[in-house]
Structure formats: structure tokens, C-alpha cells
Amino acid sequence: MIDFRSDTVTRPTKEMREAMAYAEVGDDVYGEDPTVNNLQAWAAKRLGFESALFTASGTQANLLAIMSHCGRGDEYLCGQSAHNYRYEGGGAAVLGSVQPQPIENEPDGSINLDKARAAIKPGDFHFAITRLLSLENTIGGKVLSLDYQRQARAFCDDHRLQLHLDGARVFNAAVKSDCDVTDITKHYDSVSVCLSKGLGAPVGSLLLGSTAFIERATRLRKMLGGGMRQAGILAAAGSIALEQGPLRLQKDHENARYLSTGLAAIPELEIDPSRTQTNIVYARCRSGKAAALRDYLASQGILITAGEPIRFVTHRDVDNNDVKQLITATQRFYRQQP
Ligand SMILES: *Cc1c(COP(=O)(O)O)cnc(C)c1O
Numbered sequence: 001m002i003d004f005r006s007d008t009v010t011r012p013t014k015e016m017r018e019a020m021a022y023a024e025v026g027d028d029v030y031g032e033d034p035t036v037n038n039l040q041a042w043a044a045k046r047l048g049f050e051s052a053l054f055t056a057s058g059t060q061a062n063l064l065a066i067m068s069h070c071g072r073g074d075e076y077l078c079g080q081s082a083h084n085y086r087y088e089g090g091g092a093a094v095l096g097s098v099q100p101q102p103i104e105n106e107p108d109g110s111i112n113l114d115k116a117r118a119a120i121k122p123g124d125f126h127f128a129i130t131r132l133l134s135l136e137n138t139i140g141g142k143v144l145s146l147d148y149q150r151q152a153r154a155f156c157d158d159h160r161l162q163l164h165l166d167g168a169r170v171f172n173a174a175v176k177s178d179c180d181v182t183d184i185t186k187h188y189d190s191v192s193v194c195l196s197k198g199l200g201a202p203v204g205s206l207l208l209g210s211t212a213f214i215e216r217a218t219r220l221r222k223m224l225g226g227g228m229r230q231a232g233i234l235a236a237a238g239s240i241a242l243e244q245g246p247l248r249l250q251k252d253h254e255n256a257r258y259l260s261t262g263l264a265a266i267p268e269l270e271i272d273p274s275r276t277q278t279n280i281v282y283a284r285c286r287s288g289k290a291a292a293l294r295d296y297l298a299s300q301g302i303l304i305t306a307g308e309p310i311r312f313v314t315h316r317d318v319d320n321n322d323v324k325q326l327i328t329a330t331q332r333f334y335r336q337q338p
Pocket of ligand 1: 056057058059060062083084136138166168169194196205
């Protein structure tokens with residue numbers, strides 16, 4: 001199967017499996033797993049933070065971030081389409097007693113800072129206490145500009161808010177912004193990064209921040225059941241993902257652009273090529289046949305997500321030939337329609 005559903009579907013490489021097999025391990029709850037410790041130390045340095053924490057998932061990293069910045073009855077501002085608002089089971093509210101205050105995202109994925117200012121609650125006991133602004137980059141495959149992120153930092157300083165980045169795909173953002181990842185991460189108090197998406201690890205994410213912040217997050221991770229023992233088995237693959245994964249993301253972006261151009265030539269599909277900024281392509285099916293297209297492609301050995309819009313994600317395990325096959329099969333599907 002050629003799988004365009006997500007960049008989470010990548011399988012560990014032979015090199016990762018070998019590193020996992022021979023990883024030096026210890027009990028990470030005791031802080032004694034050298035492979036985890038190396039990954040955390042190296043990641044902190046690479047992304048420009050004092051400390052880092054290896055987590056089971058991106059959802060866990062975001063939850064730990066929100067709970068480490070905010071207490072019971074506090075509030076965080078986020079985008080209406082933010083992953084840590086829409087797609088994480090309401091964890092911040094359920095498990096952290098932290099109230100989300102979503103704000104409609106602008107078309108470029110940013111949160112208008114005047115709208116954010118208006119959403120900050122007054123210092124009055126009727127209200128939750130606004131502590132945190134959470135941004136996402138990339139968001140729906142779109143990249144926040146460096147200038148906007150600089151403004152968001154100044155905004156948070158002015159209003160004494162903490163600033164978190166859901167950077168599940170922050171390395172894709174850095175490639176597209178043609179900058180080092182630290183040119184993005186330097187604006188934030190904390191950042192979460194997925195190792196198991198485009199970077200290609202089988203499991204795991206990282207949370208980055210100050211040493212005091214990561215100490216709070218480590219306590220919460222244990223409380224939430226995320227203390228893992230010989231986790232070096234996973235961190236070994238994560239280290240390879242963090243070291244080598246970013247170098248090949250450009251290829252995924254090129255494949256996505258090629259796909260976007262190819263699909264845009266099909267009259268039944270509506271594609272905004274300016275939306276294809278990184279490794280995700282969205283298309284709307286004018287004739288409402290998204291599910292039929294998905295089923296046809298599956299019969300041809302190609303998997304896609306037939307939401308509204310349809311989503312295609314490029315990653316290490318699909319190459320330019322696979323993209324060509326997807327375009328050809330999609331053309332064939334629409335030619336066969338009455
Ligand atoms: C995938 C994703 C997450 C969550 O990561 P999981 O490892 O699937 O829990 C968080 N934020 C964004 C933007 C994501 O794309």
C-alpha cells in the first residue's frame with residue numbers, strides 16, 4: 001500500500017531498528033537511561049532550551065506543557081483549529097482543569113493578536129486567570145511567519161503570558177521559512193516536537209523548556225502514567241529521527257508541490273496551491289465524491305484521508321513515483337465518472 005493518510009505512518013528504518021536493538025538502556029523513571037538522557041540533552045541544545053523531556057506522544061507533550069504553565073482554574077488562549085484544542089480529547093480541561101479559550105484562526109493559521117488581547121480576562125474573581133497563549137507551526141500544513149512569531153512574543157511579554165508552540169512539525173516550518181529551527185523556537189517558553197511524523201521515528205515526542213518547567217512536566221508525566229522504564233529502546237530511534245529527519249523534509253515538500261500541481265489540473269478537484277506550503281495537500285471534490293475516490297484509490301493500493309477537504313500527506317515512505325501513481329489513478333477515477 002502507498003499511504004498518503006499521514007506522515008505518522010512511516011516505518012522505522014533499518015538503521016533505527018539496529019540502534020534500537022543495541023541501545024544502552026536503564027530505568028528512565030530513575031533518570032538512568034543513558035539513551036534517553038542523551039536524546040534529551042542533545043534536543044535541548046539543538047532547539048535552544050535548557051532542558052527537554054521525552055514523551056509518549058505529541059498529545060502528552062502538549063498536555064504536560066499546558067498543565068506545567070497553568071493551574072486549576074487558569075486559562076489558555078489557542079486557535080479554534082489548534083490540535084491541542086480540537087484533537088486531544090479536551091485533555092487540558094479534563095485532566096488539567098485548565099479552561100481553553102479558542103479564537104478563530106486567520107486564513108494563514110495565525111491568531112490575530114488584537115482578538116487575543118480582547119480575550120484576556122480582567123483581573124476580577126468572576127474570571128479564569130489567563131496564563132498562556134498556545135500557537136501551532138505548522139498548522140494545517142501552513143507556516144507562521146517569523147515576523148508574526150516575534151510579535152506574538154512581544155504580545156506575551158506585554159501581557160505577562162507564557163507562550164507555547166505546538167511544533168509537532170516545527171522542522172517542516174523551519175525548512176519552509178528557510179531558517180534554523182532556533183530562529184522559530186527562540187520566541188517560545190516551551191515547544192513540543194513530534195519525532196514520529198516527518199522525522200520518521202516509530203514513537204515519541206519531545207517537550208522543551210526551562211529546567212524548572214521541565215521538572216514540573218516530569219512530575220506530571222509520571223502522574224499521567226507516562227513514566228517509561230527502558231525507554232532508550234525508543235529514544236535510540238528518536239535520536240536518529242532528530243538528527244537526520246530534518247535533512248530530508250525538503251523532499252517531502254517538493255513531492256507535495258508536485259502532487260498539488262498535478263491534482264490542480266483535474267477539473268473536479270478544487271485546490272488552492274498557495275495552501276501547499278509544506279508536506280500536506282488539501283483538495284475539495286466539487287462533485288462530492290471524496291469517499292468514492294478514497295475507495296477507488298484503495299482498490300489501486302493507495303490510501304488517502306477522505307475528509308472534507310480530502311487530505312494527502314507526503315513523507316519518507318512515499319517517493320515521486322508514488323505521487324505520480326496517485327495523480328494518474330485520480331485522473332482515471334474522474335474519467336470513469338458518468
Ligand atoms: C500529530 C499532532 C499532535 C499530536 O501528536 P500525537 O503523537 O499524535 O499525539 C499535536 N499537534 C499537532 C499539530 C499534530 O499534528
